[in-house]
Amino acid sequence: MKQTTHPPDHRSAGVRNGAVSAAPPRAPSRKRRRPTSTQWAAWGFLAPVTVYLAVFYAYPLYRNLDLSLRNYTVRSFVQGNAPFTGLDNYRKVFDDPTFAPALLHTAVFTAVCLVFQYAIGLALAVFFHQHFRLSATLRALFLVPWLLPLIVSASTWSWMLNSDSGIVNTTLHAIGIGPVNWLTSPSWSLTSVIIANIWIGVPFNLVVLYSGLQSIPAGLYEAAALDGAGAWRRFWSITFPLLRPVSAITLLLGLVYTLKVFDIIWIMTKGGPVDSSTTFATWSYQLGFGNLLPAFGPGAAVGNLLVVAALAFGLVYLRVQRKQALS
Numbered sequence: 001m002k003q004t005t006h007p008p009d010h011r012s013a014g015v016r017n018g019a020v021s022a023a024p025p026r027a028p029s030r031k032r033r034r035p036t037s038t039q040w041a042a043w044g045f046l047a048p049v050t051v052y053l054a055v056f057y058a059y060p061l062y063r064n065l066d067l068s069l070r071n072y073t074v075r076s077f078v079q080g081n082a083p084f085t086g087l088d089n090y091r092k093v094f095d096d097p098t099f100a101p102a103l104l105h106t107a108v109f110t111a112v113c114l115v116f117q118y119a120i121g122l123a124l125a126v127f128f129h130q131h132f133r134l135s136a137t138l139r140a141l142f143l144v145p146w147l148l149p150l151i152v153s154a155s156t157w158s159w160m161l162n163s164d165s166g167i168v169n170t171t172l173h174a175i176g177i178g179p180v181n182w183l184t185s186p187s188w189s190l191t192s193v194i195i196a197n198i199w200i201g202v203p204f205n206l207v208v209l210y211s212g213l214q215s216i217p218a219g220l221y222e223a224a225a226l227d228g229a230g231a232w233r234r235f236w237s238i239t240f241p242l243l244r245p246v247s248a249i250t251l252l253l254g255l256v257y258t259l260k261v262f263d264i265i266w267i268m269t270k271g272g273p274v275d276s277s278t279t280f281a282t283w284s285y286q287l288g289f290g291n292l293l294p295a296f297g298p299g300a301a302v303g304n305l306l307v308v309a310a311l312a313f314g315l316v317y318l319r320v321q322r323k324q325a326l327s
Contacts, residue, residue, distance in 0.1 A: 061307070067300035077296055089297035093305070096298075098275055098283060106279040109194055110258045116198045117254055118247070121205025126239065128206075129213045139206070146203035154267035157196040158183065161268075186276035189269045193277050196264050201257070205250055212246030213239070245321075252317045256310045280306050 068089050076082035093099055124142065128135050145153060160167050161182035169179040182192040216239065224234045262281040265271060271278035271286065278286075280302050288299030 064300045064303055064307075067296050068298075068304050070297060072296040074294065085297070089301040092298050093301045098278065101275055102278050102280055102283045102302075105190055105277060106259070106281075109190065109197070109261070109279055110255065112194050113197050113201060113258050114251060114254050117201040117205050118251060120198070120202045121250075122209050122243075122247075124202070124206045125209040125213055126235065128210060139210070142206055143203045145200050146207075150200070150263040151267060153200055154196065154264045157192070157199075157264075158268050161192050183269055184273055186274050189273060189277040193265045193268050196268060197258065197261055200264065201254060205254065208250045208253075209243065209246060212243050216242050245324075248317060248321070252313065255313055259306055259310055 069084060069086060070076075070082040071085045071088075072082045128139050159165075161169075163169060163179055163181045163184060166182070168182065173179065180188060182188050220238050220242075221234055224238060229237065260281050261279070262285060265277055265279060265282050266285065269277045271282040284299045284302040284306070286299075287295045287302060
């Protein structure tokens with residue numbers, strides 16, 4: 001028998017079986033999404049803030065860091081091309097005999113001012129929270145130190161604490177106490193600038209803490225009073241715990257402000273006498289602009305130490321806030 005051969009069938013199995021299978025669908029091509037009008041509006045509102053932060057914050061920080069890593073003179077500061085020195089300026093700052101006293105004065109000035117500003121501001125906030133007669137008027141008067149220009153406030157305190165004609169020594173003499181050299185004695189100069197800065201910073205703490213007290217429900221105090229809790233008990237059990245978030249941000253902002261205080265100290269004592277009231281802020285200015293041959297590099301290095309200190313406390317605050325939010 002003769003066998004017949006058939007050519008190979010190249011059709012698919014579905015076609016050979018009498019069924020036509022459909023081809024798998026192609027994946028749709030991804031098209032780029034065009035920004036919507038809402039996104040364009042968001043970018044429009046974000047752009048001015050970004051430009052502002054870049055021009056007035058990021059660039060000055062970069063320039064200050066560059067100053068601290070190079071040996072700038074007056075000529076190279078104008079023309080550029082200052083040689084790169086790495087961390088030599090920071091070594092000069094750490095080896096300088098002024099470093100230890102300036103660090104101690106900065107720590108004492110910041111800590112004492114923060115404690116007294118917060119304590120007095122909190123006491124005044126609780127006092128004005130009673131809504132007695134003339135409460136609003138007195139609160140407005142307490143804002144005056146905060147509204148005055150710092151040069152006016154510092155000049156006023158310089159006059160009041162003058163050794164010969166100041167009103168403070170005049171009052172002390174009237175009650176039988178000898179005069180005190182507030183601004184010219186190494187033992188009293190730091191105390192003098194601390195007193196002035198406390199007076200200037202109390203209104204800020206008063207305003208912020210008073211706003212925090214407004215958010216505490218009055219029903220909590222009424223319930224505590226019905227349970228027999230006294231004023232101190234209500235303060236420590238209700239007011240102080242519920243003010244912790246507001247207190248934290250108040251202390252953080254006060255810390256950042258106090259670290260960089262320059263105007264008050266410079267106008268009242270110029271960091272003296274004998275560097276007895278020198279802080280990092282005044283020392284940085286003295287190095288960079290207070291001499292005939294300015295040391296721009298070491299001055300910028302001292303300024304960067306203040307930036308790092310403020311940043312460290314800010315990170316600690318964020319970490320504490322995150323833990324409180326998770327707990």
